[in-house]
Amino acid sequence: MNDTTLQDELLRAESLLIQGEDELARDLLLRLAEDAEEYVDRNCPTTEEVQWFSFPTLFERLCYRRVENDPRELRDVGEPLDRLYGDLALADVRLGDYELAIEALKRAVRWNPMGCGYRLDLADLFLVNGDVRECLALAYSVFERASEARHLARAYLVFANWFEHSGNDRAAAAALHAAQRLDVRDPSVEAAIDQARETPRDPDLLTDDEACDLLDAEGLPDGANAEVAICLLMCAGDAAQLGQRDVATELTLRARDLVGEQTAMALLALIREEDAHEG
Numbered sequence: 001m002n003d004t005t006l007q008d009e010l011l012r013a014e015s016l017l018i019q020g021e022d023e024l025a026r027d028l029l030l031r032l033a034e035d036a037e038e039y040v041d042r043n044c045p046t047t048e049e050v051q052w053f054s055f056p057t058l059f060e061r062l063c064y065r066r067v068e069n070d071p072r073e074l075r076d077v078g079e080p081l082d083r084l085y086g087d088l089a090l091a092d093v094r095l096g097d098y099e100l101a102i103e104a105l106k107r108a109v110r111w112n113p114m115g116c117g118y119r120l121d122l123a124d125l126f127l128v129n130g131d132v133r134e135c136l137a138l139a140y141s142v143f144e145r146a147s148e149a150r151h152l153a154r155a156y157l158v159f160a161n162w163f164e165h166s167g168n169d170r171a172a173a174a175a176l177h178a179a180q181r182l183d184v185r186d187p188s189v190e191a192a193i194d195q196a197r198e199t200p201r202d203p204d205l206l207t208d209d210e211a212c213d214l215l216d217a218e219g220l221p222d223g224a225n226a227e228v229a230i231c232l233l234m235c236a237g238d239a240a241q242l243g244q245r246d247v248a249t250e251l252t253l254r255a256r257d258l259v260g261e262q263t264a265m266a267l268l269a270l271i272r273e274e275d276a277h278e279g
Helices: 003-018 022-043 058-066 080-094 098-111 117-129 132-145 149-165 169-182 187-196 208-217 226-241 245-259 261-277
Strands: none
Touching (some): 098 117, 117 149, 149 187, 169 208, 245 261
16 A cells, blocks of 8 residues: 555546446445555554654644644545545445445544545535534534635535524525625535525525624624634745745635635735744
8 A cells, every 4th residue: 555556546436436336436445445544554653753843834834733633644645545535425425324424524534634625524414414513513613724715605504504404594594695705606505595595594685794793693703714814824925935836826815715805915914024023
């Protein structure tokens, strides 16, 4: 097992999923998961072997801070492990094994604690299964981690679905209103908003202030977490110093999409001011 063979085998499993061979795909993915976990146990460092200065860039230090209780999540295997478990969850859902899909998505989240997509997929499954507390906790955690507006919009959509199921149409409208303001052109968000038209959940029935007050009353933030935008802009600065202009541009645009151009510029000015104070 190594990074290359795992990537190749993942492509084979995904090809089987595309062809509708769900059982064959699941068998292959289960074997891959067992091999990959064994590889990680043999090759990745333990807590005692990992030091703060092992990670030279700010982005790596931020990742490490998230997972410092189990640094194996900064693994040699890389991105394929969370993708592996995401594919396994898809196969399980297609085969109707929702409990197994939940377990697979839990592992996907474990291997990608900074990502939001698997958290939201898991929240959706929990809501379908009636595990409301788990669903809402996962959706809320997205507000602390999201670096893309589409993930924030999906988090609002999870809450809108919950409010609808619990009979709170005004709160559902406020959550849809917040998702609509992000303007991410996500098909699932657009479909939910269209379905709510001319009903008590219609987001257009609320003003921005009314929606903000309703979200605040439910304990939900209105808009992106500014701390996430700060982290993105700081990482963009690191990337720019390393000459990685494309990465710096992408991170800066993500920050702008989350909080708007004026706020992003203000945050950037604060970061530069803080850098000046530090000498």
